[in-house]
Amino acid sequence: MLEVARELIGKTLVHETPAGRTSGLIVEVEAYIGESDPACHAAPGRTKRNAPLYGPPGIAYVYLNYGMHYLVNAVTEPIDSPAAVLIRALEPFEGIELMRRRRARGTGKRAASFERNGLCRGPGNLTKSLAIDLAQNGLDLTGRELFIEDAPASMTEAFPIAWSTRIGINVGKEQVWRAFVPGNPCVSGKSSLNGNGRSAAGDHLTSPA
DNA sequence: CGTTCGATGCACT
DNA sequence: GTGCATCGAACGT
Numbered sequence: 001m002l003e004v005a006r007e008l009i010g011k012t013l014v015h016e017t018p019a020g021r022t023s024g025l026i027v028e029v030e031a032y033i034g035e036s037d038p039a040c041h042a043a044p045g046r047t048k049r050n051a052p053l054y055g056p057p058g059i060a061y062v063y064l065n066y067g068m069h070y071l072v073n074a075v076t077e078p079i080d081s082p083a084a085v086l087i088r089a090l091e092p093f094e095g096i097e098l099m100r101r102r103r104a105r106g107t108g109k110r111a112a113s114f115e116r117n118g119l120c121r122g123p124g125n126l127t128k129s130l131a132i133d134l135a136q137n138g139l140d141l142t143g144r145e146l147f148i149e150d151a152p153a154s155m156t157e158a159f160p161i162a163w164s165t166r167i168g169i170n171v172g173k174e175q176v177w178r179a180f181v182p183g184n185p186c187v188s189g190k191s192s193l194n195g196n197g198r199s200a201a202g203d204h205l206t207s208p209a
Numbered sequence: 210c211g212t213t214c215g216a217t218g219c220a221c222t
Numbered sequence: 223g224t225g226c227a228t229c230g231a232a233c234g235t
Contacts (some may be wrong), residue, residue: 030227050220168228
């Protein structure tokens with residue numbers, strides 16, 4: 001499972017829409033594993049909302065939280081083993097101008113005022129830039145609309161990976177189940193290891209316990 | 210630098 | 223009615 005999270009780092013998440021194609025390199029993820037993980041949506045058992053977690057792996061689990069942000073996960077385990085990787089940040093790759101227009105929508109701001117590195121920094125931001133909402137819930141991530149694929153050869157350098165505790169939760173804080181590319185300016189949250197002054201004491205470069 | 214707080218909608222008890 | 227796997231603006235050091 002944590003291996004899947006690690007493998008997703010450095011792949012691309014792509015969304016094809018009538019408006020165009022947007023994609024980015026996955027630089028930050030978190031694992032949510034099973035009903036025994038209090039922060040996982042499967043913790044209360046099977047419900048209508050979390051049903052995709054109990055389905056086959058390779059499926060997108062999308063939901064709305066805080067009433068205003070859609071979050072996208074990749075289901076990772078076999079049927080009846082609820083677990084998923086939350087995609088938290090991307091380095092924008094294709095469709096950057098389209099991302100800017102989507103981010104500006106509804107705000108009074110100009111699309112041009114959005115910096116590239118911030119377009120997909122944070123799970124709520126990346127779904128807005130890629131136009132991911134409940135319509136994509138349950139899609140096959142190996143399909144043609146919303147999918148994960150290997151990065152182009154020109155980008156397949158080895159990515160350094162750091163692990164930390166998960167962000168934005170109140171339970172299950174002990175697990176070191178957040179993986180990110182240290183130093184990458186598109187990573188959300190704080191990290192002394194990402195080289196831009198956003199730091200957190202718990203970060204470390206070794207593998208999780 | 211840091212922390213607090215409002216916006217906002219839906220699933221769940 | 224309560225509580226979020228958030229974001230960013232508005233404050234206080």
